Amino acid sequence: MESTFKFEQYQGKKLIRKEREGLRTNEIEEKVIEVDVDFFQGENHEIMLDGVKIDIGNVLIKPPLIMQVMHDFPFLKIHFEIEGHSEYIPDNTKSIPIIIKGGQYNFFYLPEVKGTLRYPIRKRKSLEIIFTEQYVKKIFKNNFKEVSTDFGAALEKKIPFAMFPESREIPSHLSLIINDIINCSYEKEIKQVYLESKIIEIFSFLFTQLKDEKKEEKCVVLKKHEHEEILKAEQLIRENIQNPPTILELSKLSGINQHKLKTNFKLVFKEPIFSYLTSIRMEKAKKMLIEEELTVSEVAYAVGYKNPQHFTTAFKKKFNYLPSNLKKEYSLKQKV
Structure with missing residues (x-):
């Protein structure tokens, strides 16, 4: 498994990273890589478990840092951009861009990675969990097909998948798990079990969300006029950002009763009005x-x-x- 990063703005400097096939290891492995070059300073803490790799980054860069990236393997990752901004734009128009702003996260699968990676903000803190298809299937065993919904279908058909078309704010529950992983100080064997349990906790949360959203899609389909009403309500909020209407006022202005307004708004924009x-x-x-x-x-x-x-x-x-x-x-x- 090989990843190539080419820095065009720095005389085409190239970084090649190699990993064991299938991210295999018999026991937990850790290393801290410290980097101090003219465009990149900081450290990356790598933790390897069997079938999964945890990257904890805390770096300063000379923005915008732009590189050409290519992986010779299918790429599965849960990415938490704690601070900073990360953009991947594929060369292949059949693939999908992955843009994650500070305080956001996403979960995605890219059968092919070849494109441009860009970091436009000076300070980056991130937690990235890279894993194999075999690893995630092992977690859920015979229930994988049932719980994986669209993600499982994408894996089977080898088509790109992102849990969210637009990356979402990291919820408080996941923030706690992130802190637990970053600040874990257990000794070797205990640390391995602890970190594996935390990764399983993250997958459980994500797959529950996938199932719940799939149920919502099946159960509720807005009519055209209902969708247009919500778009009108959103426009009113955006146009009056300094002095927004109350729920009651928004209900009257958009012509929707308060209950339908709150329910349908969350269906369309995936979060409550406030x-x-x-x-x-x-x-x-x-x-x-x-x-x-x-x-x-x-x-x-x-x-x-x-x-x-x-x-x-x-x-x-x-x-x-x-x-x-x-x-x-x-x-x-x-x-x-």
Whole structure:
């Protein structure tokens, strides 16, 4: 199993990483790789279990770091971008892009990896779990086909799969597991069992979500006019981000009763109205902090927060870093 990374902007420098076939190992193996080159500094903590590899990254890069990437094996990964931003754009139009922003995650399968990998933000913290098809099938044994739904079908047909078309915010339950994995200090044999249990916990959570969403798709199909009503409600939220309507006001403006509004909105946008409002506020705030000469307090007010501290708390929860840190990092990027 071989991965090639070619850095076109740095005289075509090339990195080749090799792994054992099937990620096989008889016991837990660990190593910390420290890197200090002109465009990349930090460390990567690699933990190898039988059939699965855990990569814990904590690095500073010279953005944007762009490389051509190619794997000579099918790629299955659960990716948590704790801080930073990761983009993979395939050369093959039949494949799919994978874009994961800071504070987001995704779970995907790519039969072929050949394309462009881009890191546009200076600081990256990530947890990546790379595994084989045999490993995940071993976890669920005879129940794999039943619980794997669309993911299992994609594996069988060898077609690209991403759990979410747009990567989602890391939920609190998974954040706790991530911290457990990163901060695990058990001795060798105990650590192996502990980490394997945590990976199984993550898979259990993801496959439960897959099944639940499949049930929702089968049980509820919105009529055309119902879908249009929700799109109208979303537009009203987006256009009034600084002073958004209440649920009651939104119900009257969009012509939907409150219960249907809340239920159908979550079906279309995959999160409750208030959570969605917070997400688009944070995305707008991030863009303003990078592109405009505004203070954190001014940005907070512009996206609807009267109290800058409440805004800072929400921003930190969304992206796992403070808005003031984003301004500092962007200033450093401009100076590089």
